[in-house]
Amino acid sequence: MxxxxxxxxxxxxxxxxxxxxxxxxxxxxxxxxxxxxxxxxxxxxxxxxxxxxxxxxxxxxxxxxxxxxxxxxxxxxxxxxxxxxxxxxxxxxxxxxxxxxxxxxxxxxxxxxxxxNCELPPTELSSSCNKSFKQFNTTAVGGTFDHLHDGHKILLSMAYFLTSKRMIIGITGNELLKNKKFIEVLESFSVRKQSVINFLDIIIDDNNLRFEIYEINDICGPTGYLPDIDSLIISHETLKGGEFVNNYRRDIGFKELDVTAINIIGDEDSNEKNSWRGKLSSTDIREREMNKLKKFNSIDF
Known part of the structure; x- marks a missing residue:
């Protein structure tokens, strides 16, 4: 195409x-x-x-x-x-x-x-944040990454931006997703993993950086058993999860992680209603896929 x-x-x-x-x-x-x-x-x-x-x-x-x-x-x-x-x-x-x-x-x-031929008006982005490109040796990021959408891409892009050597990506295992809505059209772990790889292949431009993908089977995922992680990238809606991870790491003698909370689109865990038509979460997409499947199955061949 x-x-x-x-x-x-x-x-x-x-x-x-x-x-x-x-x-x-x-x-x-x-x-x-x-x-x-x-x-x-x-x-x-x-x-x-x-x-x-x-x-x-x-x-x-x-x-x-x-x-x-x-x-x-x-x-x-x-x-x-x-x-x-x-x-x-x-x-x-x-x-x-x-x-x-x-x-x-x-x-x-x-x-x-x-x-x-179009007008390009000026704009100005200012920030008090002092975190910069490739600031951390090893970062971690996690999610379902089901039907990879714009919010997932922002999360992965921000993790890549902050990483200089090693990017740890946790993808939720099927067992933890069994109670998700519209489970019938939830993508398999292998499909979700390949979607993440395909996107990273597009945006990553650093031969010195490697990414590793792990299956998440508990709340912490790889942050709970890999000690040499410097930073955790999460959405604002999952700040409590970041706190849990750092409490757990402190209890088992691991160093706490620097946590970067970012704004993403279509966060599945957000309690806010979608404010615009394009703000799709994985659940929204699965619902539409499910409706398409029902419509197809209702056709009398």
Missing amino acids: PNPVIIINNPLTTNYDNLIKQTIPKIIGSNRLDLLIKCEITNVTNLNDILYNYYNLIRNEINKLNFEDYNFQINIIFNISLDKYRTLIKKWNHIFIAETEQNLINSKLPIPISSI
């Missing part, structure tokens, strides 16, 4: 909403859109704001065209090398860029380039 990309320069100083809104109608027929950020992001809170805002915006614009297409894949890519850029170019079939930023790319690239 076609794989277009929007390339932007600096979302720390420039608002690209108009570019995205004008581009989305031009990619009808695609099932994936990448957004590449050219400037380097160095602050963890700034990155969180960027990811949250642009995953949110793109999903909303996609839903305006086809609300049922919740499987449309969005990938926001940042802090990449020239070699990684050259690899990604081979997978893109069309580049969209603001007319005022055409100089960011080589006009002789062997794929179509569309320059969009």
